[in-house]
Amino acid sequence: MNEPRIEDRYQAIQTRIVDACGLAGRDPAEINLVAVSKKQAPEVIREAAACGISVFGENRVQELEQKAALCPEGLTWHLVGHLQGNKAARAVGLFDAIHSIDSLKLLERVNAAAREAGRTVSVFLQVSVSGESSKFGLAPDEVSPVLEASVKFMNVDIVGLMTMPPHTPDPEGAAPFFASLRELRDRLRAATGFPLQDLSMGMSHDFHVAIAEGANWIRIGTALLGARTT
Numbered sequence: 009m010n011e012p013r014i015e016d017r018y019q020a021i022q023t024r025i026v027d028a029c030g031l032a033g034r035d036p037a038e039i040n041l042v043a044v045s046k047k048q049a050p051e052v053i054r055e056a057a058a059c060g061i062s063v064f065g066e067n068r069v070q071e072l073e074q075k076a077a078l079c080p081e082g083l084t085w086h087l088v089g090h091l092q093g094n095k096a097a098r099a100v101g102l103f104d105a106i107h108s109i110d111s112l113k114l115l116e117r118v119n120a121a122a123r124e125a126g127r128t129v130s131v132f133l134q135v136s137v138s139g140e141s142s143k144f145g146l147a148p149d150e151v152s153p154v155l156e157a158s159v160k161f162m163n164v165d166i167v168g169l170m171t172m173p174p175h176t177p178d179p180e181g182a183a184p185f186f187a188s189l190r191e192l193r194d195r196l197r198a199a200t201g202f203p204l205q206d207l208s209m210g211m212s213h214d215f216h217v218a219i220a221e222g223a224n225w226i227r228i229g230t231a232l233l234g235a236r237t238t
């Protein structure tokens with residue numbers, strides 16, 4: 009049996025996005041897709057790009073450094089995985105957006121690297137809403153101080169918040185975590201005046217739940233590109 013083509017998977021996902029938006033009374037045009045291509049070969053990325061997908065997510069600086077030259081030009085790359093401070097300059101050279109800022113120190117380093125490179129980087133603050141210590145991310149009460157401290161950083165644009173809920177067998181189990189991130193965003197918006205318009209939440213198995221809870225960036229890997237290979 010042949011593996012489904014990316015084109016077919018992409019259409020199926022677009023249908024599910026439209027359905028989830030229909031149920032939530034949202035406009036599908038609000039939903040942005042990051043095709044998470046970590047551990048996928050450049051040929052897979054090429055096939056996806058040929059379907060009109062243009063935003064790809066990677067979780068390691070080094071992996072994209074190795075693959076980028078083998079991928080089509082004109083793609084937009086987002087970093088979705090943990091970033092070590094000492095790789096900030098390399099990350100700024102490769103990525104237009106970073107979804108995984110999990111400390112003030114890291115934000116400061118990304119800002120300094122972006123200033124050095126003469127550019128601005130879009131960033132999401134990653135929040136661990138479950139409070140699991142094993143997960144990367146700021147605790148909910150750490151976000152406001154980071155926002156306040158960030159006003160002096162001119163080369164990062166804090167567009168919103170990101171979270172990775174703990175895995176639950178039933179995708180609906182993620183709903184309370186997604187709702188917590190949205191509520192935190194709403195509180196911070198009212199308290200700080202930062203617009204925080206973007207919520208990056210939802211992956212292959214729970215993106216429909218994330219859309220119901222207000223996500224406007226969904227990060228989809230295997231459901232779109234197939235099993236990771238390398």
Ligand SMILES: *Cc1c(COP(=O)(O)O)cnc(C)c1O
Nearest residue numbers: 044067088211212227228229230
């Ligand atoms: C791998 C990864 C994804 C995509 O996961 P899938 O289950 O393959 O959709 C999304 N976000 C982050 C941060 C990831 O590391």
